Amino acid sequence: MALVNVMENIVEEKLHRMLEAEDCCKCERCFEDMKAKALNQLPARYVSTHNGELFSKLAATVRQSTIDINVAVANAIDVISAHPSHEGQSAADEDDNG
Numbered sequence: 001m002a003l004v005n006v007m008e009n010i011v012e013e014k015l016h017r018m019l020e021a022e023d024c025c026k027c028e029r030c031f032e033d034m035k036a037k038a039l040n041q042l043p044a045r046y047v048s049t050h051n052g053e054l055f056s057k058l059a060a061t062v063r064q065s066t067i068d069i070n071v072a073v074a075n076a077i078d079v080i081s082a083h084p085s086h087e088g089q090s091a092a093d094e095d096d097n098g
């Protein structure tokens with residue numbers, strides 16, 4: 001059994017989708033910053049997962065709070081892309097590990 005914050009999966013998925021339409025830095029660092037910012041604005045939704053139940057729990061959580069999630073993710077993209085935590089606008093292509 002594992003505990004998962006399904007909100008984290010949802011935010012990550014939404015970020016990927018919404019960033020496709022955005023013309024901003026999408027490097028790993030900005031992505032993580034956006035994800036953290038959005039998650040801090042949203043309630044954590046921990047579920048225990050057995051045998052791939054995760055998907056139905058994800059879907060239920062999405063249905064409950066789609067608007068909040070969209071707003072939080074859009075806001076996070078706005079703020080982080082305007083003030084990336086690294087220098088410059090272009091994605092720094094540092095390859096740390098992996």
Ligand SMILES: [Zn+2]
Nearest residue numbers: 025027030084
């Ligand atoms: Zn960046």
